[in-house]
Amino acid sequence: MSVFELSVDRAAGSGSYGVQVVRSPAGEAAADFDVDVEALLAQREPIQAALLASSAATRGRLTSVEKPVRDLGTELFAALFSSPGVAGRYQASLAMARDRGEALRVVLRVNPPELAALPWEAMFDAEAGGYLCRSEPLVRRVPVPGALTPLSVTAPLRILGIVSAPRGLAALDVDREREQLEAALRAPIGAGTVELTWAPAATWEAIQELLLTERWHVVHFIGHGDFDVDDAEGILALVGHDGRVNRVSAGSFADLLREARPTPRLVVLNSCASATSGAHDLFSGTAASLVRSGIRAVAAMQFAVTDRAAIAFSRAFYIALAHGRGVDEAVHSGRVGILGTAGHTLEWLTPVLYLRGDNAHLFSITAPLSAPAPAPALDEPVAREEPDPAGPPPGHCLRTIQGAPAGWWKRNLVLGGASVPFGPDGRVLATANGDKTLQLWDPATGRRAGHPLTGHTGRVWSAAFSPDGRLLASGSADTTVRLWDPATGQPIGQPLTGHTDWVRSVAFSPDGRLLASGSDDKTIRLWDPDTGQLIGVPLTGHTGRVAPAAFSPDGRLLASGGADRTVRLWDPATGQAIGLPLTGHTDWVRSIAFSPDGRLLASGSDDKTIRLWDPDTGLPAGQPLTGHTDWVWSVAFSPDGRVLASAGNDKTVRLWDPATGLPAGPNLTGHVYPVRSLAFSPDGQLLASLDVAHTIRIWAPVTPR
Structure with a gap:
């Protein structure tokens, strides 16, 4: 150029x-x-x-x-x-x-x-x-000596999102700000080219921990900024220990970002539409300060921007960036995206780009590494380890499976368990992947069981086996539910259509006659898995995205949780809500599970807690289970109901005695990345966990103390 x-x-x-x-x-x-x-x-x-x-x-x-x-x-x-x-x-x-x-x-x-x-x-x-x-890409440049080379990145491009809403400044609707960026990135996330993770808090400590423990390419900051004329330096408003403003200079923020290895190449500063001080949020000055402090590129909103324009800019900007365009071209694409929001909009002039050095190509992006060749089928001879007659010690990691297909952190792992067994011996587990496929595995050997199951056109968020193991259901970012024959890997019938947004969860009823799906369109739908037909009308009531859904062991209840921070109970026979929403969580409900006897319902949340409920009354069963230091992504009961396992962003799997709410054993450690999914084998002799680095760990049996 x-x-x-x-x-x-x-x-x-x-x-x-x-x-x-x-x-x-x-x-x-x-x-x-x-x-x-x-x-x-x-x-x-x-x-x-x-x-x-x-x-x-x-x-x-x-x-x-x-x-x-x-x-x-x-x-x-x-x-x-x-x-x-x-x-x-x-x-x-x-x-x-x-x-x-x-x-x-x-x-x-x-x-x-x-x-x-x-x-x-x-x-x-x-x-x-x-x-x-x-008509032309416009860049504000800070000259530096020497040539700066692009960072080699294997897709997806990883974005750390930060929403900072300290007390004392113009209020931010944190959920809306998150949903706005997620809506903007829906297409590239669904395609597997971009991955977005939100910081649990906008404090210095929380951001530092994420930078030290994970690899980030882009930091996307939503909040307030200023320019200190006396010190000639930009300011970002983080959250202090007391919840009030922690004014952080651009130079200090650059020092914080350099904690990451490698340092994020791009920072995006997004002024918030809910703030009324857009004329004073001179992010252009902060952008210049960050670039002068060593950040390769900063894209900023120099005026307050409408939601439509912010979504359009981010969508086009990140799609262009993830497909190898220079950051200058990506900003230009963002401007063109804004043009499409209204025939005569002028908001295209809001973005400003500061670049350090000459090279606008920040990343050299390649497709994910191809998966290893498929392993032999389960009925072929494979080498197996001889078990210790005394059995492994509780909490011992029996096997680590590396190289699950590359994909986003939101994948779900399903191991034949009490409510969704796959065969009586639990010999197969499945991963729902970010590369639009599902993969079956042999937990005894850590090998793939056949070829990937292909057909979805978007990221696969969730999977579930039917009780008799003859069906595997999956939900995807392509808004469809699909049914598969696990024995052949072939799809069964046509995709189940009706949802208008991502399908985040699927669950079979205990008798296999119903399949439930939960979606970002805020509804749950019930399907007949034999015919693929919708049963009744969608279940409505959630005011945010529906993440998990689960049937009670007797099939008389269906539970769901979601972004509205509630757990809801439904009668699957009528589609009617039962009682009032179960409230108490203060953030997203990411996972739910019934105990095998149906007397308890567990829910895990972004508020770092697990809550136990009495599904008959809708009341809490004891105090919240605390111990996780970050979001709780998955909960699962052992088949005998004596152990509740949980997994979270703090890289641990934790074991609880649901009768007392106390820890049931030592934390299971070994994952080096956040753990997103859990499942017990049908006999309770295995516990599988999956982390964001595509590593599955198989653990020895655990029992309460």
């Missing part, structure tokens, strides 16, 4: 400024210019109002809404390009780039901080009749 680079600084010996063409296909040039910076900065508030108004502007209102933006843009363009020397080099560079069939990357090095706060992205070329950044 051709580059046209301008350096802007104070002119020597005068109160004016100087612009210099330091690199272009057409040569160099220089000129001085004068601007009334205070008058231009005073236009930020009316520009902000114009941007938000433009998202709903009709054709008749467009001229009056756009006028302040175009007037400011014309003045900014004239400041840099009014001299014949600079303008001539620019026009010649454009022509040369067009002859080569290339875009012309326009690079600005704006050194005076008062000028850096101006929205140069609004520059309007009156002669050409268009905004510069609408």
Whole structure:
């Protein structure tokens, strides 16, 4: 790509400024210019109002809404390009780039901080009749010595999301902010090219732990920022120990990010639409500070932005980035994405990009490593270890299975268990994968049992075996449920359609006559697995995404949990809700499980606790089970009901005595990444756990103390 680079600084010996063409296909040039910076900065508030108004502007209102933006843009363009020397080099560079069939990357090095706060992205070329950044990628660059090479990344691109809402600042709807970014990334997450994980808290300590223990490529920050004029440095507002503001300088935040290995190459700063101080959240200054502190690239929203525009930008930006585009091209794609939200929107000028060095390609992204060749089928001879006659000690890891198919952390693992057995001996477990497939495994050998099951067109979120083991059901980001023959790996019938969003959970009734599916569309649907037909109408009541669903052992109850922080009970025969929602959790309910006798219901949550409920009364059964130091992703009862296992982001599997609520044994440690899924074998002699690094661990039997 051709580059046209301008350096802007104070002119020597005068109160004016100087612009210099330091690199272009057409040569160099220089000129001085004068601007009334205070008058231009005073236009930020009316520009902000114009941007938000433009998202709903009709054709008749467009001229009056756009006028302040175009007037400011014309003045900014004239400041840099009014001299014949600079303008001539620019026009010649454009022509040369067009002859080569290339875009012309326009690079600005704006050194005076008062000028850096101006929205140069609004520059309007009156002669050409268009905004510069609408036609060419526009980058704000911080020069550094030496060449910076792209980071080699095996997909997916891992994004750490941070929502900071300290007390005392404009309130943020944390759930809405999360849902907004997840909605923006739904397509690349479903395709397996992007992975998004939310920090459990926006404190210095929580972020540091995540940076030290996991690998991140991008940090996406949603919250408040400022620019300290006295110290000439940007500020980010994290959450302090007391829940109030912890003002962190951009330099300190860069030091924090360097705790990660490798350091994240990109930071995205997203001003929040719910904040009313957009004109003062000068993220452009913070972006420049972060890049000067060593971060390769920072994309920021220099004005408050509507939800629609933020979603459109993030979607197009991350899709472009995940497919190998330069970050400058990705920002340009984000602008084009915003254009599609409303016919006359001006919000495309809100994003600003700061780049350290010349290379806009931050990542060299390759597809996930191919899986090893399929293992022999289960009926073929395989080498097996001779068991110790005395049996392994409780909590002992019997086997580690490496290299489960590459995919996102939200995969689900299913091992034939009390309510969903696969054969009487529990010889098969299944993983639902981020590469749109399911895989069967032999837990005794750690080998694949046949080829991957293919057919879904999006990430597979969940899987469940029918009670007789003759069916395997799966739910996917493609919004469908599919049925499979585990013996042959072939799909059975057509996909079950009806959901309008990701299907996060599937569960068979104990008699196998019903299949339940829970979805991000906030509904549960019941299906006849023999015919694939929908039974009744969708079960509605949840006000957020439905994550887990489970039948009671006698099949008379169906439980569900979700993003609305509640557990709900249903009568599957009528589709009616039973009683009031079970409340007490303070964050997402990620997992639920009935005890084998049906007298207890366990739920695990992002609030780091497990709760036990009496499903007959809907009341809590004792106090919350505490011990996990991060989100609880999975809960499972042993077949005899004497042990409850839980797994979480803290990389541990924990064992509980459900009768007392006390630990039932030592924590099972060994995973080096967060653990997302658990299952007991039908005889209770095995416990399987799966972490985000695609490692399955098989543990020895455990019993309460």
